Amino acid sequence: MMRTPRLILAAAAAATALTGCSSVGEGGGFGSEYYSLVRVRSVAVGNGSMAVTPPRPWNRTRKLLFFDDVRWVEDWTLNGPILDGLSFVTGLPSGRYLIRQRRTDDRQVPKFRSDMTAPEVASMLESLFRVRGGATEFRTLGLAPRQFLGANGFQYDFEHLDSDELWRRGRAVGAVIDGRLYLVLFDAARSHYYAAGINDFESIVNSARRRR
Numbered sequence: 275m276m277r278t279p280r281l282i283l284a285a286a287a288a289a290t291a292l293t294g295c296s297s298v299g300e301g302g303g304f305g306s307e308y309y310s311l312v313r314v315r316s317v318a319v320g321n322g323s324m325a326v327t328p329p330r331p332w333n334r335t336r337k338l339l340f341f342d343d344v345r346w347v348e349d350w351t352l353n354g355p356i357l358d359g360l361s362f363v364t365g366l367p368s369g370r371y372l373i374r375q376r377r378t379d380d381r382q383v384p385k386f387r388s389d390m391t392a393p394e395v396a397s398m399l400e401s402l403f404r405v406r407g408g409a410t411e412f413r414t415l416g417l418a419p420r421q422f423l424g425a426n427g428f429q430y431d432f433e434h435l436d437s438d439e440l441w442r443r444g445r446a447v448g449a450v451i452d453g454r455l456y457l458v459l460f461d462a463a464r465s466h467y468y469a470a471g472i473n474d475f476e477s478i479v480n481s482a483r484r485r486r
Contacts, residue, residue: 309333320348320364323433328479358471365454381405388453392428409434423484425449443468446481
């Protein structure tokens, strides 16, 4: 997930489940104050400059008061943030970061620049997973041109091993349009959950449109 470390968000969700009824699984909804149901219809994401239509219900991660959110980024999950996550980047301006970080931090995720090439955006995403996600191994599986939002974009496939000793696989599809980054990223446990969610991801990517 873009804004917060996966395990921290999962712990918050687990704590909430102690006080409410949770029904995690196959997009059924968490029933938690940290999540809200995304229904099968066109919905604006991030800062509202992009809309997508999911093929089945997902769960939006609500903005939390004790996390410092980036307004161009929004996160969804189907079965819980440890198992799968979907992130939207909606028009991130040049000079901005995908996450908030202290200038004093030893390890930094690079800021986005409007002149970034696809390999440079891929490198920025790898840094995100290594620095904020705690990936101990990271492998690029492929980087290829792909149309997105009517523009010349890219598809980036990768996998990573995190500190919880679980291999995860991901795919990002994005494009730099008018100097801003638009991107949809899917990241899930490599065993079962990636295969179970990749068709949803593709449907959501193909449904994406810019909003004026």
